[in-house]
Structures are given as structure tokens and as C-alpha cells.
Amino acid sequence: xxxxxxxxxxxxxxxxxxxxxxxxxxxxxxWLPRYKLRWLQMDVLAGLTxxxxxxxxxxxxxxxxxxxxxxxxxxAFMGGFIYTLLGTSKDVTLGPTAIMSLLCFSVVGGQxxxxxxxxxxxxxxxxxxxxxxxxxxxxxxxxPVIKGFTCAAAVTIGFGQVKNILGLKDxxxxxxxxxxxxxxxxxxxxxxxxxxxxxxxxLLVMLLSMKTxxxxxxxxxxxxxxxxxxxxWTVATMRNALVxxxxxxxxxxxxxxxxxxxxxxxxxxxxxxxxxxxxxxDTTANGTVVSFGEIVEGFGGGLAxxxxxxxxxxxxxxxxxxxxxxxxxxxxxxxxxxxxTNIMGSFVSAYPVTGSFGRTAVNSQTGVCxxxxxxxxxxxxxxxxxxxxxxxxxxxxxxxxAVIICAVAPMVDYHVVANMWRxxxxxxxxxxxxxxxxxxxxxxxxxxxxxxxxxxxxxxIARPQIKVSDHGVLVMQLGxxxxxxxxxxxSHIIHTQALxxxxxxxxxxxxxxVSIIDYSVITELRDLLRQFKLREVRLVFxxxxxxxxxxxxxxxxxxxxxxxxVEAALQKAYATSSATDTRTVQSRAGEEMxxxxxxxxxxxxxx
Numbered sequence: 001x002x003x004x005x006x007x008x009x010x011x012x013x014x015x016x017x018x019x020x021x022x023x024x025x026x027x028x029x030x031w032l033p034r035y036k037l038r039w040l041q042m043d044v045l046a047g048l049t050x051x052x053x054x055x056x057x058x059x060x061x062x063x064x065x066x067x068x069x070x071x072x073x074x075x076a077f078m079g080g081f082i083y084t085l086l087g088t089s090k091d092v093t094l095g096p097t098a099i100m101s102l103l104c105f106s107v108v109g110g111q112x113x114x115x116x117x118x119x120x121x122x123x124x125x126x127x128x129x130x131x132x133x134x135x136x137x138x139x140x141x142x143x144p145v146i147k148g149f150t151c152a153a154a155v156t157i158g159f160g161q162v163k164n165i166l167g168l169k170d171x172x173x174x175x176x177x178x179x180x181x182x183x184x185x186x187x188x189x190x191x192x193x194x195x196x197x198x199x200x201x202x203l204l205v206m207l208l209s210m211k212t213x214x215x216x217x218x219x220x221x222x223x224x225x226x227x228x229x230x231x232x233w234t235v236a237t238m239r240n241a242l243v244x245x246x247x248x249x250x251x252x253x254x255x256x257x258x259x260x261x262x263x264x265x266x267x268x269x270x271x272x273x274x275x276x277x278x279x280x281x282d283t284t285a286n287g288t289v290v291s292f293g294e295i296v297e298g299f300g301g302g303l304a305x306x307x308x309x310x311x312x313x314x315x316x317x318x319x320x321x322x323x324x325x326x327x328x329x330x331x332x333x334x335x336x337x338x339x340x341t342n343i344m345g346s347f348v349s350a351y352p353v354t355g356s357f358g359r360t361a362v363n364s365q366t367g368v369c370x371x372x373x374x375x376x377x378x379x380x381x382x383x384x385x386x387x388x389x390x391x392x393x394x395x396x397x398x399x400x401x402a403v404i405i406c407a408v409a410p411m412v413d414y415h416v417v418a419n420m421w422r423x424x425x426x427x428x429x430x431x432x433x434x435x436x437x438x439x440x441x442x443x444x445x446x447x448x449x450x451x452x453x454x455x456x457x458x459x460x461i462a463r464p465q466i467k468v469s470d471h472g473v474l475v476m477q478l479g480x481x482x483x484x485x486x487x488x489x490x491s492h493i494i495h496t497q498a499l500x501x502x503x504x505x506x507x508x509x510x511x512x513x514v515s516i517i518d519y520s521v522i523t524e525l526r527d528l529l530r531q532f533k534l535r536e537v538r539l540v541f542x543x544x545x546x547x548x549x550x551x552x553x554x555x556x557x558x559x560x561x562x563x564x565x566v567e568a569a570l571q572k573a574y575a576t577s578s579a580t581d582t583r584t585v586q587s588r589a590g591e592e593m594x595x596x597x598x599x600x601x602x603x604x605x606x607x
Contacts, residue, residue: 039369045367051376051377052241052380053240056240056241059072060072061101062075062101063404065105066105066108067104069265070269070389075350076353077385082341083337083341084370086337087337088337091325095356097355098153101157103302114298116351118351119353120343122342127339127343129339133332138308138311138331141308144428144434145431145446147416148435148445149435151435152436153442161404165201175439175440196251200402200403204243214229214233243403244395244399244403250262268392270389272385282295313355315355317356318334430449460480464478473570475510478510480513484521487523495531506540506574507538510543522551538561540561541561542563544562
């Protein structure tokens with residue numbers, strides 16, 4: 001099958017209104033003129049498959065966000081339309097996810113109006129970041145922080161659904177209290193919910209296991225075997241929808257005979273959401289009006305964490321599937337696509353969304369060719385909102401809980417702990433801080449992990465690796481760039497090993513790996529050169545990068561000596577060291593002769 005070109009065309013300087021620039025901002029123009037009928041068939045198939053996965057997951061993730069289930073569907077359709085226009089990955093699907101739902105709940109506490117306003121503000125932040133080309137800021141969130149957060153989020157989300165599996169009510173949402181009261185209220189568990197929840201979990205695990213054990217379609221086998229394999233794959237891929245439908249039928253049949261043994265979703269708003277601006281104020285239960293400023297103040301650090309995590313999750317997914325399927329994405333364009341999706345989503349009562357790894361994997365495995373598959377997925381969600389909302393009344397909460405638990409279970413990646421222990425144990429520190437603090441407050445976990453990672457990064461900058469070797473002259477090889485936090489450390493090493501010893505020693509600074517130097521370092525080097533001159537030894541620079549040499553020459557340092565190689569620098573330093581050693585020997589000989597004369601004079605006086 002032909003692979004459509006989805007890479008962003010670079011906007012060259014032909015004017016802001018050139019066709020090339022327009023294609024840079026609207027990637028759909030890169031692939032739509034070459035769209036083929038074969039692509040349409042695969043896109044429709046992928047869109048249908050992903051749509052059947054999206055509907056039950058959206059309903060379940062709304063529960064995680066503490067919102068009515070219809071808000072999950074409100075959040076699931078705008079991404080397909082916007083990403084088709086602005087996205088640069090053929091595989092990514094935007095919509096509600098477990099992590100974003102958890103973050104949303106931690107900030108808005110299940111208040112729908114504030115969740116919608118949060119979507120608008122997150123979208124504005126993300127879009128501004130895209131326009132200002134600030135995507136590089138995401139690079140400061142390290143892999144251990146991401147893994148610590150996702151593992152903690154998976155545990156929090158998964159355990160949070162245990163109460164729905166057990167049919168418990170009035171369980172606090174704060175994690176530690178939730179753990180305590182879940183075990184405390186186990187005697188109140190509803191047998192119907194427990195049995196149905198366990199059966200749903202077992203069916204989901206069985207179907208997933210069958211899917212993972214399927215062989216490749218390329219294996220030589222009979223037509224019947226290939227058809228059977230394809231049928232099993234289709235059923236397993238749509239397992240979430242299948243389980244929810246079966247559970248709903250069971251709940252409906254029991255309810256029809258007057259046996260209310262399951263906790264069901266209950267009444268939901270029917271029809272499409274109205275298209276209107278998001279609310280800029282809110283009213284509490286007692287009638288108090290909360291202003292826009294007070295709402296934003298209440299969001300606190302979540303207003304920074306949620307946009308960043310949304311971007312990070314989506315771009316990581318896009319990069320992974322771009323590498324797998326051999327095409328490239330544009331990170332800043334992805335920021336714009338997510339930002340515009342959240343902005344427009346807020347007009348249809350959506351809460352913040354991002355890329356979904358599970359649905360993106362389904363999209364890719366089904367053979368999607370372009371982002372147009374997202375349009376089909378969005379249409380299915382809209383049809384569900386328009387016609388199927390009455391049927392959602394009978395969806396058991398225990399079945400949605402089973403869907404969520406199976407979705408987040410793979411996020412608990414315990415192998416990464418063993419890998420970090422084997423490769424670099426220090427990386428376990430930000431991982432552990434993020435993991436543990438996320439159980440207190442999710443956003444604090446991320447902020448704490450980033451702070452620890454930043455401290456470790458700053459420490460490596462302030463304490464660069466300096467390899468010291470003795471060739472008669474000290475050779476100090478700098479392992480990285482020199483910036484102002486490292487000046488005191490470098491000065492301390494040089495003073496203790498060269499200037500404060502007796503006799504003082506010349507030093508060769510091997511700067512081959514130094515690519516950056518700043519004014520603070522220049523000031524310190526000027527003082528060091530003066531100290532070396534006072535002690536009649538030399539500080540010689542070798543293998544300077546052109547950019548670093550330009551800075552040193554522009555600083556007009558006195559007694560600056562530099563060479564192209566360490567060997568040449570050693571020769572320069574040897575000459576000074578030999579002269580210094582000769583003067584030192586002569587000085588010591590003179591002192592000895594003076595002492596001998598003094599002793600002889602003293603003896604003659606005694607006589």
C-alpha cells in the first residue's frame with residue numbers, strides 16, 4: 001500500500017502567504033491532493049474500529065474525571081475534525097485519556113463548567129506555545145519523571161475503580177482516604193456488581209490475550225485460518241464496546257424484571273451539545289457566584305501542568321508511531337493541533353484532551369493511511385450522542401470500571417525500575433519523588449519530579465567532569481561546556497592542584513569538549529591568568545572550538561596562550577616549568593650557601 005506523505009513541508013522565505021507556508025500551517029494540503037480510493041477504504045475501516053473503541057472509553061474516562069458520562073463523548077469528537085486539518089501524524093487520535101481525566105479531576109473536582117473553562121485555557125496556552133515555538137520546553141521533563149507519573153497515575157486510576165467494581169458508594173476521592181474506605185466498606189459490596197465486574201475483567205483479559213497470541217497475517221495458512229484470525233482480531237479489538245454492550249443487556253434484562261442488582265449509569269443528557277462559548281463564571285450550590293479570576297486562581301499549578309502533560313503525552317505517541325511507520329512529524333504543529341482542539345472543544349462542553357496511546361495503536365494496526373480516519377471516528381461519536389444516549393442509561397458502572405482498569409494496567413511498567421537501577425541509579429531519584437508525590441497531589445508529583453531532575457541537571461553543569469593527568473605538567477580535560485555555575489569549581493581544582501602546591505605547576509586546559517563559555521567564566525579566567533603570571537607558571541589552552549576561541553580573543557585576556565593540540569601546549573608549558581624549576585634550584589642553593597655562611601660566622605664568633 002502506498003504510504004501517504006504526512007511530513008510537514010518547511011516554510012521557506014517566500015512570503016507569509018506562499019503556498020508552501022500555507023501547507024506548513026495546514027498539513028492536509030500536503031496529502032489531500034493525492035488522496036486515493038484505497039486510502040479511503042482503509043481510513044473508513046480504521047475510523048469505524050477506533051470509533052467503537054472510543055465510545056465506551058470516553059464514557060469510562062468521564063467517570064475518572066468525575067463528570068457525567070456524556071462529557072466524555074463531548075470531548076471525543078472535536079479532535080478528529082481538527083487533527084485532520086492540522087495534524088502531521090496519520091496515526092494519532094485525540095480525545096479523552098485516563099491521565100488527562102485524572103489531572104482534570106484533581107484540578108476541577110468534577111465540576112463540569114470549570115472543566116470546560118479549563119479546556120479553553122489549556123488550549124490557549126498550548127496554541128501560544130506553538131506560535132512562539134516553545135515546544136523545546138517539553139524536553140525539560142525527563143523520562144524518569146514521565147514514567148514515575150504514569151505509573152502513579154495508573155495505580156491511582158486503577159484503584160479508584162475498585163469501588164465501582166464492588167458497588168460501593170460515598171467513598172472519598174483523595175487517594176489515601178480512598179484506599180482506607182474502600183477496604184473499610186468491603187462488607188457493603190453489592191454481589192451483583194462484584195460478579196459482573198469480575199466477569200467483565202475476565203472477558204477483557206481473555207480477548208486481549210487472544211489478540212496478542214495471534215500470528216501474522218503473512219503466515220502461510222489456509223483461507224479459513226486467515227479469516228478466523230481476522231475475525232478474532234476484530235472481536236478482540238472491539239472488546240471494550242463488546243463488554244459494555246453485553247453488560248448493558250444483562251443490566252437491562254434484570255431491571256426489566258424489577259431486580260435492581262447493578263449500579264447503573266442512570267439518566268444522561270440526550271442529543272448533541274450546544275455550540276456556545278465556555279462559561280467564564282460559576283455558581284456554587286448555595287448560589288454564590290464565582291468570578292473568572294477566582295476560578296483561575298483555584299486552578300493553581302494545574303493550569304501549567306495539564307497543558308504540558310497533554311502536549312508531552314500526545315507528542316511522545318506521535319513520535320513513537322512516526323518512527324514505527326517511517327514518517328516524520330512536526331512537534332510545534334502538533335502543539336497547534338492539540339491547542340486548537342482544546343479551544344474548539346470548549347465550545348462544545350469538552351474537557352482537556354490529548355493523544356490516546358491505545359486508540360492510536362488500534363488506528364495504526366488497522367492500516368489507517370491519513371488523518372481522515374479521525375473524521376469517521378468523530379461521526380460515530382456524534383451518532384452515539386444523537387441516538388444512543390437513552391441506551392447508555394443501563395450501562396453498569398462496574399463494566400466501565402473494568403474497561404478503565406484494563407486500559408491503565410499496562411501503564412504500570414515495573415521493568416523500567418530495574419532498567420534504571422542497572423543503567424543509572426541516580427535516575428531513580430526523580431522517578432521515586434514523582435511516583436510518591438503523585439499520590440498526594442498529581443500536579444505536585446510532576447512539579448516535584450521536574451524540580452529534582454532540574455537540580456540534578458544543574459549539579460552536572462555546576463560540577464563538570466574534569467579529568468586530571470600528570471605529564472610533568474598538569475593536563476586538565478574538561479568534559480563539557482563552561483558556564484557561570486562551574487567557575488568556582490574549576491577555580492578550586494586549579495588552585496588546589498596547581499597554584500597552591502610548592503612549587504607551583506603549569507596547567508594545560510584541554511577544551512576539546514567545551515562548546516560554550518560565558519562572561520562569568522571569562523572573568524574567572526582573567527584572574528587565573530594573573531595568578532599564574534605572579535607565580536611564574538603558565539596556563540595554556542588547547543584544542544579550542546572556534547566559537548570559544550572567538551569569545552576568548554574578544555575578551556582581550558592578557559597572557560592568553562593557546563595551541564591546536566595538547567602536545568604543543570605541553571611543549572609551551574614545559575619551557576616555563578623548566579625555567580621555574582631552575583630558578584627554584586638556584587634559589588634553594590643560594591639559601592643553603594647563606595645558611596652555611598651564617599653558621600661559619602657564628603662558630604668564629606664563639607671562638
